[in-house]
Each structure stands twice: as C-alpha cells, then as structure tokens.
Amino acid sequence: MAILASQFPPFVHVQPTKADIPFVDLGVIDLSKYAEGPEGLPARLALAEELEEAVRTQGFFFIINHGYPQEKIDSLLALSQAILDLPQEVKEQHLAGSLRSDDDSFADPKKLGGERGAGFKPRKYWAMQRGVRDNIEHFNWRDLLHPALMHQHNYPPIVHEHLEEVAEYYRYLHFVVLRKLCVLFDIILEVDDGTTWKLLDVVENDPAQSGGGFGRAMLYHGMSAEDEEKTQGTWLRGHSDGSAVTFLTSQPMASLQFRDYHDGQWKFVGYKPGGLVVNVGDLLEFLTGSYFKSTIHRVVGPPADQRGHRRLGLIYFCDTKPGVYVDPESLNSPKLERLGYVRPPGWEKITTRQWAEFKGKSFGKAVVNGNEGDEPKPFYIAGRLAERWHQKV
Ligand SMILES: [Fe+2]
Numbered sequence: 287m288a289i290l291a292s293q294f295p296p297f298v299h300v301q302p303t304k305a306d307i308p309f310v311d312l313g314v315i316d317l318s319k320y321a322e323g324p325e326g327l328p329a330r331l332a333l334a335e336e337l338e339e340a341v342r343t344q345g346f347f348f349i350i351n352h353g354y355p356q357e358k359i360d361s362l363l364a365l366s367q368a369i370l371d372l373p374q375e376v377k378e379q380h381l382a383g384s385l386r387s388d389d390d391s392f393a394d395p396k397k398l399g400g401e402r403g404a405g406f407k408p409r410k411y412w413a414m415q416r417g418v419r420d421n422i423e424h425f426n427w428r429d430l431l432h433p434a435l436m437h438q439h440n441y442p443p444i445v446h447e448h449l450e451e452v453a454e455y456y457r458y459l460h461f462v463v464l465r466k467l468c469v470l471f472d473i474i475l476e477v478d479d480g481t482t483w484k485l486l487d488v489v490e491n492d493p494a495q496s497g498g499g500f501g502r503a504m505l506y507h508g509m510s511a512e513d514e515e516k517t518q519g520t521w522l523r524g525h526s527d528g529s530a531v532t533f534l535t536s537q538p539m540a541s542l543q544f545r546d547y548h549d550g551q552w553k554f555v556g557y558k559p560g561g562l563v564v565n566v567g568d569l570l571e572f573l574t575g576s577y578f579k580s581t582i583h584r585v586v587g588p589p590a591d592q593r594g595h596r597r598l599g600l601i602y603f604c605d606t607k608p609g610v611y612v613d614p615e616s617l618n619s620p621k622l623e624r625l626g627y628v629r630p631p632g633w634e635k636i637t638t639r640q641w642a643e644f645k646g647k648s649f650g651k652a653v654v655n656g657n658e659g660d661e662p663k664p665f666y667i668a669g670r671l672a673e674r675w676h677q678k679v
Pocket residue numbers: 525526527583
C-alpha cells in the first residue's frame with residue numbers, strides 16, 4: 287500500500303527575509319468573511335468592493351482563510367518535492383513536452399508542450415537573456431477535475447498513487463474558492479449571479495467542454511552567479527498568465543515581482559503564511575475588455591539571507607471553457623459597456639482554446655524571450671499583445 291503524502295520528507299521553506307524590502311501593498315480577500323444566502327449579501331458586497339479595487343488595478347491579490355487545511359498543503363508540497371527529486375532518467379520518461387521550448391511546435395494542438403502538457407518540464411527548457419536558459423523544473427497534472435481521465439496520463443507510479451490527494455486540493459480551489467470569486471465577479475460586473483461561473487463550470491470527464499485547467503508544482507533551483515549576472519537577477523522572465531485566474535501558494539522567499547499598475551515599477555509580492563497569491567490571467571482580462579488586469583510578473587533571485595534555498599509552490603492555472611469567446615460580449619456586462627471596456631477593434635474574435643494553444647507555446651521560445659532587456663519582445667496573437675502590462679495613465 288502506498289504511503290501517505292504526509293510521510294514524505296517535508297519541503298522546508300527558507301526563513302522570511304530580514305532584508306528591508308518594500309513589499310507591495312496588495313489587496314487581501316479574507317474568505318472567512320464570505321457568507322451565503324440573502325443575509326450574507328452585505329458581506330459579499332463588501333468583499334466585492336475590495337476585490338474590484340485589486341483586479342482593476344494591480345491584477346494581484348492575496349486570499350487568506352480559504353479553508354483548505356495547511357497540513358494537507360504541506361503534505362502536497364512534500365509529495366511535490368519527492369516527485370521533482372525523482373532520478374533524472376525517470377523524469378525524462380515522463381516529459382510534458384520536448385527538452386527545449388523551440389522544439390515544441392505550434393502545429394499540433396494535441397501536443398501541449400512543456401508549459402501546459404502533463405508531466406515534467408526539465409531545466410533549460412526556456413530561453414532567457416544572453417544565451418542563458420532557466421534553472422526551473424515543474425510537474426503538471428492535467429484533468430484533475432475529471433475523475434475518469436486523471437489517471438490516463440504518462441505519470442510515474444508515485445504520481446498515480448497520490449493523485450486523489452492532489453485532485454482534492456485542486457477541486458477545492460475550483461469548486462469552493464473560485465466559485466466564491468465568481469460570485470464576487472458577478473457583483474462587480476453587475477451581471478446575474480452565475481454568469482461568470484457558467485464560463486468556468488466543470489463538465490465532468492469532458493475536458494473539451496469543461497472549465498478548469500491544470501495543476502503545477504514549480505521548483506526553482508536558483509541560478510549560478512554567472513548566469514544571474516547575464517539575466518540581471520531574473521530567474522523567470524516577465525510574462526502574463528494565459529489562464530483566466532491563477533492561484534499560487536504563498537511562499538516566504540522574496541522572489542515574485544510584478545509591474546505595479548500605479549507607478550510601473552517592479553514590486554516584490556510579500557508573504558502571507560497559509561495564504562494564496564491570486565492573479566488575473568489573460569482570459570479574464572479579455573472577457574472584461576481589460577477592466578481586470580492580467581499583469582506582467584517575474585521571479586528574481588532573493589535577498590542575500592535567502593540564498594542557497596530552493597523555492598517550491600503549487601499553482602492552479604484555471605481556464606474558461608475551451609469554446610468560450612474571450613471578449614466582453616461573452617459576459618455582456620452593462621457596467622463594462624457603461625465604462626467603455628469593450629472589445630478593441632484590433633482584437634480578433636477567438637476562443638479560450640485558440641488563445642491557450644498559442645500563448646502557452648510562445649513563452650520561452652527564443653524569438654520571444656531571447657532578447658537582452660527587461661521585458662520579452664512584443665509578440666501578438668490574434669491582435670492581442672501576448673505579454674500584458676498596464677499602467678495608470
Ligand atoms: Fe505566471
């Protein structure tokens with residue numbers, strides 16, 4: 287019988303930094319304040335107001351008191367560490383894509399590539415600045431919301447043995463946390479209750495019709511001083527997420543930065559133990575005509591007192607249903623109409639599926655990522671800038 291995930295050696299996070307870092311002031315959504323039913327409406331209205339400020343400006347916020355037990359998240363991190371520390375030859379039998387992003391072509395939509403496929407993305411998959419390649423490994427789980435399908439991937443035995451535990455976490459994020467966010471999005475957008483959820487709802491065992499996405503354990507090994515000099519400290523190139531919403535377990539390593547809406551500067555995201563860092567992805571930005579911001583973000587080397595440690599987090603990249611047209615007509619929000627957040631003339635009418643196919647495979651290709659500056663090269667997909675960043679004007 288398989289051992290429980292909690293019996294793997296724990297992943298030991300680095301201690302919080304003592305360096306004087308000006309962490310960004312992010313919105314905090316306390317989900318313990320969320321209340322159902324007619325009597326809960328004032329509480330939901332208050333949360334929606336806080337959420338609106340976060341999503342229309344920074345596009346990033348914390349969720350605290352989400353209700354999923356911390357010891358289970360710790361177990362999943364321990365399991366993730368065990369998966370990512372499997373011998374190299376085992377990992378190479380379960381690759382999500384090719385060994386290099388440039389070898390994953392756009393031509394075959396069934397081959398999702400290292401970014402979105404099921405399995406391992408090896409180190410050096412992505413091109414970075416000045417010939418440097420990344421030093422990050424990740425493992426992607428697909429179809430976790432589809433019980434009849436989730437085992438039908440080329441996974442090592444340890445992954446199959448613990449798939450139920452992993453799926454439980456991601457199902458909670460989708461059916462409890464995201465569901466509540468969707469109710470708040472509806473309030474913000476002045477649309478009927480259930481409107482946003484309909485675009486993200488799950489059609490079980492039918493991923494071609496279903497909302498959802500994929501889970502990822504992402505491990506940063508850190509970069510050599512020599513490489514870091516060439517990338518100016520960047521461990522993961524600036525990008526916006528191709529998802530609708532992304533959820534990341536909050537980590538003490540001071541490494542995650544985003545381009546702040548208010549002043550255009552790179553800002554460090556702080557640490558909320560037990561919390562989630564949540565960001566709006568491209569799909570939700572498109573659906574709201576850019577009222578919600580899918581903000582460019584990156585990962586950089588931490589301060590001196592956090593060096594020599596690995597960074598590990600669990601991510602949920604959640605997408606709208608593949609057939610959803612990702613422009614404001616799909617939500618039909620009177621508020622967006624009133625405020626003028628309509629589809630810009632340059633945006634072609636495309637679906638979630640179309641965006642996901644091209645966006646996922648564009649990241650880390652030399653043509654997009656291989657320049658020297660601070661940002662990736664401008665790259666357009668269906669009239670939309672692939673990596674997105676907004677600043678108050
Ligand atoms: Fe990201």
